[in-house]
Amino acid sequence: MVFPYKIGFIGVGNLAQAMIKTLLEKKVVAPNSIFASNRSPGKLQKAVDTWGIQAQTTNEQVVDASDIVILAVKPQDVSLAVDPIARAFRDKQLVISLAAGISLRTLGKKLPECRIVRAIPNIPSVIQKGVIGCVASVKDTALEAVVADIFSPMGMVIPVSDEDELEALMVSCSSGTGFVYELMMYFQDWIAEHGFEEHLARKMVVETFLGAALLASQSPDQSLEDLQNRVASKKGVTAAGLDSMREWEIERALRYAFEKAALRNQELAKQSE
Numbered sequence: 001m002v003f004p005y006k007i008g009f010i011g012v013g014n015l016a017q018a019m020i021k022t023l024l025e026k027k028v029v030a031p032n033s034i035f036a037s038n039r040s041p042g043k044l045q046k047a048v049d050t051w052g053i054q055a056q057t058t059n060e061q062v063v064d065a066s067d068i069v070i071l072a073v074k075p076q077d078v079s080l081a082v083d084p085i086a087r088a089f090r091d092k093q094l095v096i097s098l099a100a101g102i103s104l105r106t107l108g109k110k111l112p113e114c115r116i117v118r119a120i121p122n123i124p125s126v127i128q129k130g131v132i133g134c135v136a137s138v139k140d141t142a143l144e145a146v147v148a149d150i151f152s153p154m155g156m157v158i159p160v161s162d163e164d165e166l167e168a169l170m171v172s173c174s175s176g177t178g179f180v181y182e183l184m185m186y187f188q189d190w191i192a193e194h195g196f197e198e199h200l201a202r203k204m205v206v207e208t209f210l211g212a213a214l215l216a217s218q219s220p221d222q223s224l225e226d227l228q229n230r231v232a233s234k235k236g237v238t239a240a241g242l243d244s245m246r247e248w249e250i251e252r253a254l255r256y257a258f259e260k261a262a263l264r265n266q267e268l269a270k271q272s273e
């Protein structure tokens with residue numbers, strides 16, 4: 001095991017479970033170094049049965065038992081989970097919040113003595129293909145290394161310099177995954193309308209997106225535009241389609257989607273102050 005710290009999870013929902021599974025599979029920590037609590041006991045028991053982690057009856061016990069506390073509850077549950085036990089946190093204890101829309105400022109007011117990191121993984125993190133943005137309340141390279149140890153088994157960790165950047169990363173990579181699925185559904189519908197079985201249409205879309213992404217990933221020296229030009233010869237079939245995409249201003253529609261998502265994030269952050 002490479003990691004010398006005890007990690008505590010307050011909340012063992014979808015994301016915490018994916019993290020626990022990955023941390024154990026990659027042998028970053030041993031099950032006896034993971035402590036967890038959860039509002040409903042069933043989920044916690046299942047995590048204990050599956051991974052042999054250490055269940056705690058209260059959130060306060062998780063804080064006591066752990067060097068690093070990961071807040072893995074929904075944004076609307078953060079206050080309920082943290083406020084009643086704020087005094088249990090130790091001076092300089094590292095707290096990592098996964099909650100979207102809860103700012104460092106808000107968390108810092110709740111836990112003024114702690115070092116706080118916000119981390120935003122996207123959903124492909126569950127298959128170790130995530131993009132994970134993180135920002136810390138204090139600039140500290142040792143702290144960054146600890147955060148990288150925890151999250152790099154789930155994908156690419158990107159430390160950002162402030163919460164504006166974190167928001168941009170969240171909107172493009174986390175919400176962005178949802179936007180990509182929306183585009184994939186448009187492809188799938190069109191293919192299915194042209195006579196292909198639904199399951200085959202789905203496969204064709206997935207392979208097209210996967211192939212495009214893998215080719216881009218394996219051609220780091222080529223810009224996305226260069227790769228596109230390899231498909232789109234002048235006055236050819238693809239170029240005709242691209243002309244139409246540009247005429248209909250798909251880029252503008254997507255930019256609006258990013259901006260709307262960012263505005264919603266700011267609204268949620270305000271509500272939680």
Ligand SMILES: NC(=O)c1ccc[n+]([C@@H]2O[C@H](COP(=O)([O-])OP(=O)(O)OC[C@H]3O[C@@H](n4cnc5c(N)ncnc54)[C@H](OP(=O)(O)O)[C@@H]3O)[C@@H](O)[C@H]2O)c1
Nearest residue numbers: 011013014015038039040072073074075077081098099100
């Ligand atoms: N899933 C993602 O892809 C993703 C990506 C980026 C960020 N996030 C963030 O990660 C956090 C967790 O998301 P999730 O999808 O894992 O949510 P989730 O599946 O709903 O898990 C949240 C867990 O927290 C538990 N909980 C709620 N209040 C609690 C309390 N006071 N004390 C202890 N446990 C409590 C819930 O218990 P119950 O069993 O009673 O419901 C639930 O098991 C959220 O803040 C979300 O914004 C998620």
